[in-house]
Amino acid sequence: MKSSLAANITDRHQFDMVIDVRSPDEFAEDHIPGAVNYPVLSNEERILVGTMYKQESPFEAKKIGAALIAKRIAHYIEHNFIDKPKNWNPLIYCWRGGKRSGSMTHILRQIGWNAQILDGGYKSYRREVVSKLNSLPKEFKYMVVTGQTGSAKSRILEHLHHLGAQVLDLETIAVHKGSVLGNIPNSPQPSQKMFETQLVLALESFNTSKVVFVEAESRKIGTLHVPDLLLDQMRSSPCIKINATMDARVNYLIDDYAYFIKQPDDLIRTIDFLKELHSKEKLEHWKTLAKESQWPLLVQELLEQHYDALYRRSQNSNYVNYEKATNYNTADLSAKGIDILAKQILMDHHHA
Structure with missing residues (x-):
């Protein structure tokens, strides 16, 4: 009692x-x-x-x-x-x-x-x-932001939030950029329980009558698991697709991962995480590019030979509305270019 x-x-x-x-x-x-x-x-x-x-x-x-x-x-x-x-x-x-x-x-x-x-x-x-994680995610309408690695999806979400949109930024909550190279130096991920606490806090702050923008994610963000119901809701939701040029993506990633350029040893160690998917020779080649600071070439090769193929497989198989996504084409992922994209997306979809 x-x-x-x-x-x-x-x-x-x-x-x-x-x-x-x-x-x-x-x-x-x-x-x-x-x-x-x-x-x-x-x-x-x-x-x-x-x-x-x-x-x-x-x-x-x-x-x-x-x-x-x-x-x-x-x-x-x-x-x-x-x-x-x-x-x-x-x-x-x-x-x-x-x-x-x-x-x-x-x-x-x-x-x-x-x-x-x-x-x-x-x-x-x-x-x-x-x-709450077994009920709350069903209460919202989601708009899933998709696009190949380096399409500035997280930065677009950030701009959407500043423009007043409802944004569920899973990668910020998870303290991780979502990819195999997504660990943020000196910023450990929260525990799974803390991640879920912060998710509930975010969901409870939303209005059910307004759309929630969220980035397409796989089941895991770093070491953390996206709760099943939330992931199911995301995968069945409408999508928008950011189509950025290769040059724009390369420039964006060099800026976004500037800490790797300052500490290339961190990147060289992280490249070994790809050993299950690529030959030892290829990994050594990428490490050499990093040691020689050939950043545009390294980033482009990683995109073309690793990330883009993975992305095509995961989006097509997991997000049922991916093929019907509204496309946003851009050659500019500077702060100004991202702001223009975010404003256009919000104008098109805030009543989705």
């Missing part, structure tokens, strides 16, 4: 602050949007107490855990909560709504604050995310 001091996940917006008392590692993997992390156990302490609980004695583990948690809560009261008014009402959660959140909730209530515990903890929030 739920305690009278416990709140449902749907009530979380009624609180002044949502406090996540899990360890920093748990918080980094995923958390309720807007939550603040005040861990009552560090990453190392959580492992220590958990190991002791399983391998030695639950009683001894609880004593050690209680002492560590009490010290940490005292620190937060003294340094973080001391200025909070009497009517402050925080919502507190841990993994399942157990001892960690219960301890902080109890102490804050003893002071006089109306602290409440989240019934079911983070797990109840995670269930809500999974449930």
